[in-house]
Amino acid sequence: MSAHGRQMLGSLIVAALIVAVAIIVVTAKFGPTSAAETEQREERIEQQEEQREERQERQEDSRKGS
Secondary structure: OOHHHHHHHHHHHHHHHHHHHHHHHHHHHHOOOOHHHHHHHHHHHHHHHHHHHHHHHHHHHHHHHO
16 A cells, blocks of 8 residues: 555544544534424423412412412
8 A cells, every 4th residue: 555545544534533523522412302302391391380380379369368
């Protein structure tokens, strides 16, 4: 194998490693969860908090009315 061929092979290996590391970093950072799933989860949490607040307000109102 010529020097040029070895240099090309080395460059291809390095490029493949860079791509693999980039994929690993992005997957680890964001995980397999899509943006839509994350948004749905946040909306459910907000709805639960609103329902909890409404229940507390109704309880307080019923105590004041008693």
